[in-house]
Amino acid sequence: MADGSEYRCWDELIPDALGLIFRNLSLQETLTVVPRVCKSWSRAVSGPYCWQEIDIEEWSKRRQPHHLDRMLRLLITRSCGSLRKLSVTGIPNDAIFSFLVEHAGSLQTLRMPRSEISDSIVEQIAGRLSMITFLDVSYCNKIGARALEAIGKRCKLLLVLCRNMELSSSADQLPLDDEAHAIATTMPKLKHLEIAYHLLISTESVLKILSSCPELEFMNLTGCWDVKLDGNFLKEKFPKVRILGPHLLEYYDMNDWGDYCSEYSDASEYFAWEIFSGDMGDYDDDDSFDEMWDDEERLEELELRFYEGIEDAGLYGWPPSP
Numbered sequence: 001m002a003d004g005s006e007y008r009c010w011d012e013l014i015p016d017a018l019g020l021i022f023r024n025l026s027l028q029e030t031l032t033v034v035p036r037v038c039k040s041w042s043r044a045v046s047g048p049y050c051w052q053e054i055d056i057e058e059w060s061k062r063r064q065p066h067h068l069d070r071m072l073r074l075l076i077t078r079s080c081g082s083l084r085k086l087s088v089t090g091i092p093n094d095a096i097f098s099f100l101v102e103h104a105g106s107l108q109t110l111r112m113p114r115s116e117i118s119d120s121i122v123e124q125i126a127g128r129l130s131m132i133t134f135l136d137v138s139y140c141n142k143i144g145a146r147a148l149e150a151i152g153k154r155c156k157l158l159l160v161l162c163r164n165m166e167l168s169s170s171a172d173q174l175p176l177d178d179e180a181h182a183i184a185t186t187m188p189k190l191k192h193l194e195i196a197y198h199l200l201i202s203t204e205s206v207l208k209i210l211s212s213c214p215e216l217e218f219m220n221l222t223g224c225w226d227v228k229l230d231g232n233f234l235k236e237k238f239p240k241v242r243i244l245g246p247h248l249l250e251y252y253d254m255n256d257w258g259d260y261c262s263e264y265s266d267a268s269e270y271f272a273w274e275i276f277s278g279d280m281g282d283y284d285d286d287d288s289f290d291e292m293w294d295d296e297e298r299l300e301e302l303e304l305r306f307y308e309g310i311e312d313a314g315l316y317g318w319p320p321s322p
Contacts (some may be wrong), residue, residue: 012040019049027059050080056113057087065092072096076103084108091115101125111136113162122147126154136162138194145178152186159189162218164196180205184212197223210238221245233302 013021022030023043030050035042044050054075060068069092076083076099083104088111091097097117101107107130112254115137122143129135132155137143151158163179180201190213195201201224212217214240219228222245234243 009093015040015044015049016049018044019052022050023053027056046078048078048082050079051075052082053085054079054083055085055087057089065090068092069096073099079104081105085110089110089114091117094118094121097121098125101128106131107136108132111162113138115140115142116142117147118142119144119146119150123150125274128152129155131157133157134160138162138164139166145182146200148179149182149186152182156189158187160192161187161190163193163198164194165198167197167223169201177202180209184208188213189215192218194220195224196220199223199225201227203229204225210234210241216241218242220243 016040022034022041025034030045034045056071056075060071063071068088068090072088072091072162073096081103084106086100086104086107086109091100091112092115094117097112097115098121102125105128107129110129110132113136117140119142123146126147132151135151135155135158137147148163163185165182177188177200179198180195183190183195184205193209193213193216203226206219206221206224206227206229209219217240219241221243224245226243229243229245234241
């Protein structure tokens with residue numbers, strides 16, 4: 001480029017700037033298209049600049065465990081210890097979870113619902129998650145109170161915990177409140193707690209959590225049918241707490257939820273559908289969405305695949321270059 005020009009070539013941008021730009025691309029585009037453009041772009045996506053935040057939650061729902069294992073190892077290795085946020089569904093075993101924790105000492109947000117990890121591995125390596133402030137272990141059926149206690153004792157910065165369950169798994173729970181006890185005794189700094197569909201949790205355990213977590217602002221008790229709380233009592237004793245659950249919604253103004261949900265946007269997607277279903281009456285007919293998809297469908301017909309596939313791209317469900 002000629003001297004004195006007010007413009008710069010894209011390949012002259014510093015890797016940090018390129019990383020910020022490439023984060024707006026899909027995982028497939030970042031791994032297969034960008035590296036083929038030029039050497040500087042290839043270096044940017046091969047280093048940590050694009051991988052400080054990794055979100056493969058939707059992608060991982062449709063992959064075989066060994067494909068997910070390979071992808072996690074690839075991306076975590078590229079992050080070079082700078083990973084701050086990871087969203088993934090269904091970590092398949094203790095080995096890959098251990099690898100993740102060993103190579104992600106800066107991790108602050110970890111979403112790993114439906115993961116097949118055990119109490120023992122969490123107890124062994126929870127100390128390496130000391131920077132965690134947001135943790136989602138919903139639907140992880142192989143962990144219990146032991147894992148939560150280890151997390152609470154070693155993750156002193158934890159502010160948000162999502163530990164929602166499903167009806168099928170909740171039905172097999174023992175009539176004990178061990179998990180609630182672990183939360184109450186080891187996580188005093190919690191501000192946001194979700195324990196939906198813990199069918200056998202007792203009222204006493206919920207009150208113990210409320211008393212032991214003075215900074216708590218929100219608790220999701222959807223589906224905890226055995227919990228009976230008096231709204232007036234809660235307003236008097238715990239005025240800061242907003243509770244989502246049976247028999248309590250009427251005590252709170254729904255207008256108060258908007259600001260709170262935006263503050264904890266990562267967790268708000270778990271809110272019970274029945275709260276909002278009444279506002280969706282005008283959209284029950286699928287035909288009302290037709291105009292939203294017409295343009296995208298036409299674009300799909302004109303889609304042009306111009307990249308060269310990375311090695312083994314087919315394993316990840318991506319088509320090879322024509």
